[in-house]
Amino acid sequence: MTTLSSAHKYACSVLVNEPLAQDIWRMRFSCPELAQSMRPGQFFNLAVPGDPSNILRLPFSWSVSDPREGWVEFAYLLVGEGTRRMTTMIPGTASDLVGPAGNGWYIPQNTQHALVVGGGSGVVPLVALVHELTQHGVSCDFVEGAATQNRVIYEDAITHYGAHFYLSTDDGSRGVHGFSTQISQDLLASSAAYDVVYTCGPSPMMRAIAAQAHEARIPCQVSMEKLMACGFGACTTCLVDTKNGRKTCCTDGPVFDGEEVLW
Ligand SMILES: Cc1cc2nc3c(=O)[nH]c(=O)nc-3n(C[C@H](O)[C@H](O)[C@H](O)COP(=O)(O)OP(=O)(O)OC[C@H]3O[C@@H](n4cnc5c(N)ncnc54)[C@H](O)[C@@H]3O)c2cc1C
Numbered sequence: 001m002t003t004l005s006s007a008h009k010y011a012c013s014v015l016v017n018e019p020l021a022q023d024i025w026r027m028r029f030s031c032p033e034l035a036q037s038m039r040p041g042q043f044f045n046l047a048v049p050g051d052p053s054n055i056l057r058l059p060f061s062w063s064v065s066d067p068r069e070g071w072v073e074f075a076y077l078l079v080g081e082g083t084r085r086m087t088t089m090i091p092g093t094a095s096d097l098v099g100p101a102g103n104g105w106y107i108p109q110n111t112q113h114a115l116v117v118g119g120g121s122g123v124v125p126l127v128a129l130v131h132e133l134t135q136h137g138v139s140c141d142f143v144e145g146a147a148t149q150n151r152v153i154y155e156d157a158i159t160h161y162g163a164h165f166y167l168s169t170d171d172g173s174r175g176v177h178g179f180s181t182q183i184s185q186d187l188l189a190s191s192a193a194y195d196v197v198y199t200c201g202p203s204p205m206m207r208a209i210a211a212q213a214h215e216a217r218i219p220c221q222v223s224m225e226k227l228m229a230c231g232f233g234a235c236t237t238c239l240v241d242t243k244n245g246r247k248t249c250c251t252d253g254p255v256f257d258g259e260e261v262l263w
């Protein structure tokens with residue numbers, strides 16, 4: 001049975017919208033209701049103005065927020081028409097969104113040491129998670145995998161929160177030459193005793209991390225990215241096959257137990 005969404009529609013307006021890295025932009029918008037209610041790992045569905053023929057919203061996770069000042073920030077990779085149109089949303093642009101959507105990350109009781117692995121734009125929801133974990137006194141090892149050094153995002157925030165930062169780049173321009181899965185494999189084999197593993201990024205990466213965590217007998221949470229039409233449980237565009245049947249990514253997820261997903 002599909003979980004019901006508790007998301008609402010809210011007005012928002014752009015405060016900052018600027019390049020953050022190569023082909024990746026950062027948007028900060030004012031939306032006090034969302035800033036006060038959204039948990040790490042949840043997402044929102046943004047209406048992108050400028051094309052009346054396009055009625056679908058785009059789903060995005062959030063990275064940083066300030067509930068007191070009422071703003072939320074996220075970073076977006078330019079992949080198609082919608083995200084390219086988003087770059088034209090200058091400060092002051094008004095829009096609306098539906099959120100908070102989805103379940104968010106879960107911090108098991110007595111967690112002391114977490115391994116967090118992000119790839120590409122999958123780093124975004126993990127930034128908010130690391131903030132929450134470190135605020136709870138959890139020690140974090142963060143592995144970021146980027147295509148190239150110019151696409152590394154949120155390194156400052158992650159280290160500022162106190163996480164140990166490890167980097168891989170596909171082209172070897174910085175950090176370990178290769179994939180984040182090589183670093184996570186080494187960390188899991190080291191003496192570090194992790195209580196939980198969190199990951200978000202390309203599906204092959206998450207599948208590999210979930211397998212590594214399974215091998216090490218450590219629970220693993222994965223944040224799935226599926227194409228979404230409605231974003232609140234009405235259309236079944238976003239189905240995820242699991243050991244417990246088909247689930248909707250937008251309401252049952254996006255965070256799933258890595259053991260549950262049928263990759
Ligand atoms: C829960 C959730 C959270 C997300 N958070 C972020 C985020 O924090 N930062 C970020 O950069 N992106 C995020 N995404 C992906 C983002 O929603 C898509 O990149 C965006 O909607 C693409 O819109 P577009 O019109 O530019 O591209 P389109 O023209 O619609 O598509 C361009 C290409 O991107 C692929 N694509 C489109 N939507 C998705 C999707 N939802 N998942 C996987 N591939 C897609 C298409 O198949 C196509 O190949 C998230 C997606 C989900 C489901």
Ligand code: FES
Binds near residue numbers: 232
């Ligand atoms: S996008 Fe998930 S049910 Fe519509």
